[in-house]
Structures are given as C-alpha cells and as structure tokens.
Amino acid sequence: MAESNNEVPLQELSKKKIRHNLQKIASISTLGGLLFGIDTGIINGALIYMSGPKELNLTPNDQGLVTSAITLGAAVGAIFAGRISDKIGRKHLLWYLSVWFIIFTILCSTAPNAWIMIISRALLGLAVGGVSVIVPTYLSELSTPDIRGRFVTQNELMIVTGQLLAFVVNAVLGNIFSGVTSIWRYMLGFCVIPAILLFLGLYFIPESPRWLVMENKEEDAEQSLIKIRPNRTVISKEVEQIKANLIQEKEIKQATFKDLSIPWIRRIVLIGIGLAIMQQFIGINVMMYYGTTILTKSGFAHNAALIANIFNGVMSVLGVSIGMMIMNKVDRRKILLTGITGTTVALVLIVIVSVVFKHSPLLPIFVLLCTMLFLICFQGALGPIVWLLLSEIFPQKIRGLGMGISTFFLWFANFLVGYFFPILMDKLGMTWTFMVFVVLNILSWIFSYYFAPETRGKSLEQIQSEFQAGEISSSGVEVK
16 A cells, blocks of 8 residues: 555656656766866866966966866776776765865875976866766766766767856956966865865765665665666566666676777777877867967967957857757767768867968957867767767777777877977977877877768667678768
C-alpha cells in the first residue's frame, strides 16, 4: 500500500518539472566548467599587472610558466580524476575539487614571488583537469538519452562563459583601479566566489546513479533518480539497464599499451593524439591567455585592451552556441575543415595588417576584428567538434586507453603553446609569431583532410569495423 502511495506523486511530476530539476543539477555541476573557464581566462588581464617590477617582475619565460603551469597540472588531474571518482563518487570528488579550488586560488592571489605563483597555478591545474573529466561524466550519467548531447555540451558553454566573465572582471577592476598595480591579486581572488558556490551547491544535487549502482547501492540510486524521472517503473528499468551495462562492460576486455602493436588500434589512437595536439597548436589559447597582451602590443592602451578583450569572450560564447546547433546536422569533417580554414584566414590577416598598418591607428581595430574572427571559427567548429570526435572514434574496447592518452597530449600541447607564446613574441615580434601559427594551422588542415574520420550517424561498432578494415569513410550517415 505504501508503494502505491509513493507512486501517485511520482506519476504527477510533469515533464516541465523534470526538465527543471535536470537544469538545476546542470547549473550547479557546471559551475566546475565555469571555474575551468575563469581560472584559465583570468590570467589574460592579470598577467601584465603581475609582470611589473613592483609586483612579481616576470620575465617572458616566467610569464609563459605562470600562464601554462595550470595546464600542466590539468594534464595530471585529467589522468587520475576518473579513477578517483570511481572510488569515492562523482559528487564527492567535485566537492573535494571545490575545496582545492578555494585553497589554491587564495594561494595564487597572495603569491609573494614568481615561483610560488607558478607552483600554486600548477596545483590549481589539478582541479581544472579534474572538473574537465568529471563534470561531463556526471552530466552524461544523470541525463536521459534524448537530451544527453545538449545537456553535456552545456559544460563547454559554461567554460567559455567563465572565460567571458573573467574578461569582464578584468576590465572592470582594471579600469576602476587603473593606478593600483596589485589589482591582479583581486582579479585572481575573484575565482574564490564560484568555487564557494560550487561547494555549497553540491549539497543540493544527487550522486550519479550509475556510480551508486557500481557500488551496489541500488536503493540510493533510485533515490538519486526520484526527482528527475517520471515514475518508479521508469526508475526501476533504468537501474536494471545500468546493471546490465556494467556487467557487459566487465565482460569486454579493455585494451592496454601492449595492444598498440595491433595496427588498427595504434592507428585510431594516433589519430586521437593528432586531433588533440592539432586543436591546441591552432592557437586558441594564445587568444584566451594572451588576448589582452596581443591587443596591447597592437596599439591599444592597456585599459582599452581589457575592455576590447570582452568582445573576444562574446565571440567565444556565440561560437560555442552556434556549434551546439549545427554539430548534429552537418558532417564532422566539413565543420572541422571549415573551422580550420577560418582560423587560418584570421591569422593570415593578422600577419598582413601587422605589416601594412604597422604605424597606423587602425592597427589595433583590425587586430581585434581578426581575433574575433579566429574565436568564432574555432569555438563554433574546432572546439566542440574535436571533443566530440574524441568521444566517438574510440570503441568501447579502447575508450579508456584512447581518451586517456589523447587528453594528456591535448593538455600538454596546451602547456607548450601557453609557455612558448610570450617567448616567441619577445624574440620574433607579433608578425613572425603569428606566421608560426599560420604554418601550424595549414599543417592541421592537411592532417584533418587525410586522417580525421567521419563519425556522424555511425555506431561505435561501425566505426571500429571501418578502422579494422582500414576503410574510414569521409562522409557521415544521415540519421532519420
């Protein structure tokens, strides 16, 4: 009798209410993505202030390390986050990561010298890498199949929104306190606010039902689903399906490093590594980390550059929004190649205008327009599509191996770009530095043309059979 009494209110839950609950969970959990964006974007405006002789007195080498240390830490954090969350739970790990964010954000904002800053940023990166893996995993395990793609992609949108928020905070603080050289400490300290919100918000969202089933806590899994599924029948079926999937996964022998001797496995892993490195060498984080520096070098006053850089953030958010709308309607390869063409054109234009308008007051305006073009092309195509391809090209057998290796190389390539850009700007100047990235973009286009597979509309099994046969199709399958 008690069971039927419980059934009535559950059946009365409307789809609108369920969607509202899912959105609330997404809004709280993707604060991790927002932190990811803020912590990687806030350095954009703070770097010039902290580099001053009265502050940390950073050399170009120091600037590269301060900026990129966070990505080196993220590479390590991304490797271990999955295993740790399997032991303690997705929600619990996010809680520990929010505390980690708070501690090391405070240490960064109070750093007395360059090396304390570099070490603190590297340790902060462990949390950045952790949330980059755990938040999408948590969202995918809690969402329903019909909304999973949009639901999980919301984290990508929150990352670029975090970067935009960081640019706005930099501009506001930099212009209000323009004469205060230590204002960078408050810029970095701002990151504590979303970390505290994540810490508090996690008390109001459930643990992943999939993890709870993994831990043989089926009753807890049902309680986790009770507010976001229509009735107990649906909940029971989902728990049974999770159990069946876990049993199936245990029966699949996962690939190891020894399996890289098998040609088709080695090929697909190398393509994953290539896509990861390519995404970073195209130069996105030149714009996200050093946008203010680039605009200042082109002729903007520093305070004006802080404001102008907000337009770059807006283009990033707009680009990701466009990418979310088209990714399931257009072949992956077409989006990828079109995006690289756009970023290449933008970088070529920066090279041209930096020569033709070298002493012109129009130069900073032209450079800003070019960086905006670059960002909308990258964020609308390359950013989401490369992550989507990485999630699709690895069949179940090699997913853990392939994603782990590819993600590590992506973060390491991110580190290299962040570290060497200020050194290249110091030694080569803006024109020749961007020529280096033009060449890297051309090489990326060639790699994508010859090696990027088309996965739209294909099952993981079909992708695997194509790789095994050495016949990857360059066109997708229409989903009807």
